[in-house]
Amino acid sequence: MLKTLFAAVVAGSAMYAGAPAAAGSTLDAVKERGFLKCGVNPGILGFSSIDRKGEWSGLDVDICRAVAAAVLGDKNAVELIPLGAKVRFAALHENEIDILSRNTTWTFKRETSLGLDFTEVTYYDGQGFLARKSLGAKKLSDLKPGTRICVTSFTTTATNLADYAKAYNFDYKQVPFGSMAEAKAALFLGRCDLLTTDRGALASIRATEAPNPDDFIILDDIISKEPLGPFVRGDDPQWRNIVRWVILATIEAEETGISSTKVDAARDGSDPVMKTMFGAAPGVGESLGLKDDWVYQVIRQVGNYGEIFARNLGPGTPAMLERGLNALWSDGGLMYAPPLR
Numbered sequence: 410m411l412k413t414l415f416a417a418v419v420a421g422s423a424m425y426a427g428a429p430a431a432a433g434s435t436l437d438a439v440k441e442r443g444f445l446k447c448g449v450n451p452g453i454l455g456f457s458s459i460d461r462k463g464e465w466s467g468l469d470v471d472i473c474r475a476v477a478a479a480v481l482g483d484k485n486a487v488e489l490i491p492l493g494a495k496v497r498f499a500a501l502h503e504n505e506i507d508i509l510s511r512n513t514t515w516t517f518k519r520e521t522s523l524g525l526d527f528t529e530v531t532y533y534d535g536q537g538f539l540a541r542k543s544l545g546a547k548k549l550s551d552l553k554p555g556t557r558i559c560v561t562s563f564t565t566t567a568t569n570l571a572d573y574a575k576a577y578n579f580d581y582k583q584v585p586f587g588s589m590a591e592a593k594a595a596l597f598l599g600r601c602d603l604l605t606t607d608r609g610a611l612a613s614i615r616a617t618e619a620p621n622p623d624d625f626i627i628l629d630d631i632i633s634k635e636p637l638g639p640f641v642r643g644d645d646p647q648w649r650n651i652v653r654w655v656i657l658a659t660i661e662a663e664e665t666g667i668s669s670t671k672v673d674a675a676r677d678g679s680d681p682v683m684k685t686m687f688g689a690a691p692g693v694g695e696s697l698g699l700k701d702d703w704v705y706q707v708i709r710q711v712g713n714y715g716e717i718f719a720r721n722l723g724p725g726t727p728a729m730l731e732r733g734l735n736a737l738w739s740d741g742g743l744m745y746a747p748p749l750r
């Protein structure tokens with residue numbers, strides 16, 4: 410029942426009044442359990458994927474690890490739970506996970522009607538299109554009427570595309586799927602001409618999953634804003650603050666030039682702001698219910714935002730993504746942390 414309701418809200422056709430949220434502190438539950446339960450995407454290399462050895466990696470996964478480092482002092486104290494688009498919000502509401510860190514877009518409707526809180530943007534994205542090169546198209550307006558577009562249901566993607574088509578008289582044939590695995594397979598088998606989703610995911614899919622990446626092109630058009638980041642339950646402001654400030658701390662550390670290899674020197678140096686930020690002097694722990702060294706643990710074990718981005722998505726990875734909107738504000742991007750003091 411809940412799952413159906415959530416699906417309806419995600420599809421944008423119903424409002425959810427808010428279920429009786431589970432009382433109690435997520436922080437206490439996580440500490441007592443000894444590990445964090447994090448809902449992630451089943452597989453987009455660079456954001457969240459599992460290798461043959463059963464090791465998870467990706468930007469969304471690193472956010473889970475950063476929270477585990479802050480709360481439990483161990484980035485590996487995480488159970489990663491793969492979730493499809495349809496069930497992701499219900500999993501949070503039904504306490505199956507503590508955090509949803511799964512290429513999920515922050516929207517007005519989701520934050521105000523699901524009984525959930527958005528925490529902080531970890532990746533500014535937008536909806537794009539991966540097209541078969543043989544179509545000869547560089548942009549949507551080059552496409553012939555009736556071109557087939559594969560899309561996954563229960564996403565902002567499906568709604569955006571439908572709205573875009575109405576607004577711009579864009580004539581296409583929607584080929585919907587319940588999961589990304591099916592949508593990708595359909596594109597590669599020629600059952601559709603284009604695949605649409607967030608552009609970051611498309612870059613990864615093209616580079617790592619297309620039989621021949623050179624047969625595919627990402628079109629110029631970006632038809633939406635997709636600010637991605639974790640959601641938590643809406644009844645636990647302390648937990649929301651923890652997740653939010655863990656993310657902000659990774660940005661703040663990059664802004665101040667402190668990486669995983671420099672954090673020890675910063676903590677042990679004479680700058681009072683650094684000493685407090687990294688726990689050599691008291692100040693940042695108590696109001697969150699954490700130890701004073703939580704920022705230190707995050708940066709030491711997982712790294713600052715720049716390190717996390719470079720390791721998972723940057724030019725040295727298969728996705729080969731530029732920082733773009735995800736650069737620091739001081740470099741012309743949107744990443745900005747309020748003072749951590």
Ligand SMILES: N[C@@H](CCC(=O)N[C@@H](CS)C(=O)NCC(=O)O)C(=O)O
Pocket residue numbers: 450451453492493494495512513514561563564565566587588589590606607610635637
């Ligand atoms: N950011 C969008 C899209 C998220 C999304 O779930 N996208 C698809 C395409 S990458 C997906 O991950 N599907 C995986 C699945 O459900 O199998 C949203 O929050 O709705």
